[in-house]
Amino acid sequence: MASSSSCPPPSPRLAHLLPVLVAAVVLLGRGGEARQPAPLHGVVRSMAFDEGYTQLFGSGNLALRREGKRVHLALDESTGSGFASQDLFLHGFFSAAVKLPADYAAGVVVAFYLSNADAYEKTHDELDFEFLGNVRGRDWRVQTNVYGNGSTGAGREERYDLPFDPTDDFHHYSILWTQHRIIFYVDETPIREVVRTEAMGAAFPSKPMSLYATIWDGSAWATLGGRYRANYKYAPFVAQFGDLVLEGCPVNPIDHSATAACGTPWYEPVAAALSAEQRAAMSAFRRGQMSYSYCHDRRRYPVALSECDTAALPRLFGPDGMKYGGDRRHRRGGRGHRSDVVM
Template sequence: MGTFFFIFFFRSFLFLLLSSSVSSSSRVFPIIPFDEGYSPLFGDHNLIIHSDSQTVHLSLDESSGSGFASHDIYLHGYFSASIKLPSDYTAGVVVAFYLSNGDMYEKNHDEIDFEFLGNIRGKDWRIQTNIYGNGSTNIGREERYGLWFDPSEDVHHYSILWTDSKIIFYVDEVPIREIKRTESMGGDFPSKPMTLYSTIWDASTWATNGGKYKVNYKYAPFVAEFSDFVLHGCAVDPIEHVTNCDNSLQTSETLPSSDVTHVEKIRMDNFRLKHMTYSYCYDKTRYKVPLPECVIDSRQAEKLRKFDPVTFGNGRHRRGKRHHHISKEAASF
């Protein structure tokens, strides 16, 4: 009997492994040199492009942070990079990999965010994801997670898939969040052409425990490494904002399937149940009723409620203890 179960579970594991490999290979796109797709954005003296144009270092010191931006603006696509984060004491430091059109639409911009939030020595980096559409910054759709590895020890792959119907965030080819466009979201779903940005900057006012721990420049420079650049999207004319390739981008030949497979769904659910520490959908302090697009998982609700009974429980303070609402501009778990 023991041998039978061993063979059964081994075959199941092998199936999951092979299925995962097939899924990952479907998202292999050409890696481009930095100078073919990007230009420095700010902090030039803190941006180092290696001679082969395959690797870039962004650093933060007392004088400045740094960043770069894509040459083109895109309407939908698959965007990724391998990133190694700064090590040691990184409180107050934020490294970001994101799409935005804030320079073109000051009052109604769209945004899709990967933000990496530094921490004090001995505490792990956290990931925050978020979206805005049509300037909907008054509605926070943040989620935050821990990781199953130390992102400062080696490079890891972070990707964003953006189509007209959904957005998926990936870490090392594992989907960690899927946002489906719903009628109830209206213009809150990002729908205008955007630029891809990567930055490192001082977010002492909010990034670590609501600003309790600031950037300590004793540990500067804080250096983030970027490589394996993929910009596989539909470039849009910056003046006319028109494109002829949007329809073709929905085909399997040009973009990976936007459908999360059964195996990917299992991996995503497992990641979220184990590593997610905050989601707006479960925040009863901010939203007495979850936003319409939220799909509540009872297991996740129970796990988060035990983690923070005020935020994810009844939304009320208990026994006179002081609790603070948490948002992008506030503490990260």
């Protein structure tokens, strides 16, 4: 683990390009090579596995390809697999290009997330992309979760139907986390923004976290509440990761408080300056692709949480938070510290 308590200063190249890059028009990538969010083109450097990561579990089910710049995570009857960042970070930009297992993938869960559950068992923070497999002929779904200070009971979950086949090619999934806001990206499109408010308090993730990527068996809940389970006749299930990016403030793993010297890193103004075009793209994605919204789930939250704009998209969702016309089967509970909304 790194013992540094400060972040490197923004590069001159980034300072020069930032005003132009932030103003770039953002559209969802369709076809061709998946691209990182527009403010980061040509600025953020991807790394080889050994430069910033370590194997978490899975023995031989983790394999490195292309000189360590691509990671294959496999799930078979014996085990899943996963890796984690070597450092803890307080804020930053975290990204990977991911290609999900094809064919029958019911019960399979692939996750790309930040967490500190190993250090804070009951008060952990977490930011997730969770990919939930499905039966043949039905699409994978992706869910984002925001947990702060152990708030898994109010996990602020959202779920989306992707407008592309995530098993056909690589697509970038990115988390930009600052002291004031969190932005989730799919390829070049910001799909979700969480702005810190006074009312959220410690429910806004604010403690150092590690970055994780895993594949595991979630048969008990992941596909239609456990109706369809992992079928190991189709194993191994392999998720591929590339374009690995860790851009953040590494902190001392012993004294987590020694982080004030990070100052104002480059990603703070990027997060605060979403353009009108980016916001329009985000609005279009949410209107067209979001299939569950915790802000509209009156069964879990008779009174919406403080940050929710209940005037946004109210006619699209039922009282259970599910989008009208979608698959409305769901189950709650039984997932440990992971999301408690399952559909």
